[in-house]
Amino acid sequence: MLVLFFAGQAKAVMTIHPKTSQIFSGESVTFRCNIQRGEVTDWEYTWRKDDVDSISRKHEYEMSEVKISANGVYRCLGTHIDNGTYSQWSDAVRLTVTGKSCYLSFTSLPPLKMVTTQEILYSGDTVKLRCDISNYRDWTYRWLINKERLSSQTSETTTISLSDQAGQYQCQGTRTKQPQNSYLSSSLHISVTGELAINLQSLS
Structure with a gap:
């Protein structure tokens, strides 16, 4: 995905809930992408895990009963629905999923x-x-x-x-x-x- 950046771009900020980057397999995790300009409905969101992108109109990306395969680095980006301008990519958030049998x-x-x-x-x-x-x-x-x-x-x-x-x-x-x-x-x-x-x- 080729993205052009311009001066004065809005910043994408990714948060993770619960507020930890390490969870156990079988639990749920939600990423939220907030663009520091306009309303959440003004943007279309690109979610990137490692080097794979997916696009959604939702500013939340929820995973229920996560598996070990969900391990990776996540980022998000916003594309303005009306004028097609891009936000900056968010900072990277690394998710580590730990198997239940390994920790007590x-x-x-x-x-x-x-x-x-x-x-x-x-x-x-x-x-x-x-x-x-x-x-x-x-x-x-x-x-x-x-x-x-x-x-x-x-x-x-x-x-x-x-x-x-x-x-x-x-x-x-x-x-x-x-x-x-x-x-x-x-x-x-x-x-x-x-x-x-x-x-x-x-x-x-």
Whole structure:
């Protein structure tokens, strides 16, 4: 593709979302090409991966469930629909797609806490436990009591009965969109002495 440049050209600016040049296979990525002149609808867009061009009327280039073959250097260019003038090429953005089986990373310890407004808890009360991992939103949760998995609970909260589920609780999160686990949380120890239920926070 032969492109002529003239003084005073608009600049094309490419951005990538999410804001990282390295993603895992199976995730989605969107490139956006913004021409620093006029409206997005004033331009037709040329998308270049390495040395291969494609043309679109859209200023977004979305790839869902990307594969390793998407690795490469991306640029964009605008052609004004009315007068046919060209923008400058954007700066290059390199996309690196990593296979899921190659990486397994861990995030920090999630806090585990009891959610209740009661000041005194008694045997037979039901209370909610919450596992709070704030880095991302796409976590699936694993709950443990005394190191054993607690049924099939996968949400960030679980409700327990203090009369028959006293013990040491922990939680762990796994991201659903890439292979990332949290570490096991610190332990929340819940004991029942007679009628009174006591919870203690301690490190596992």
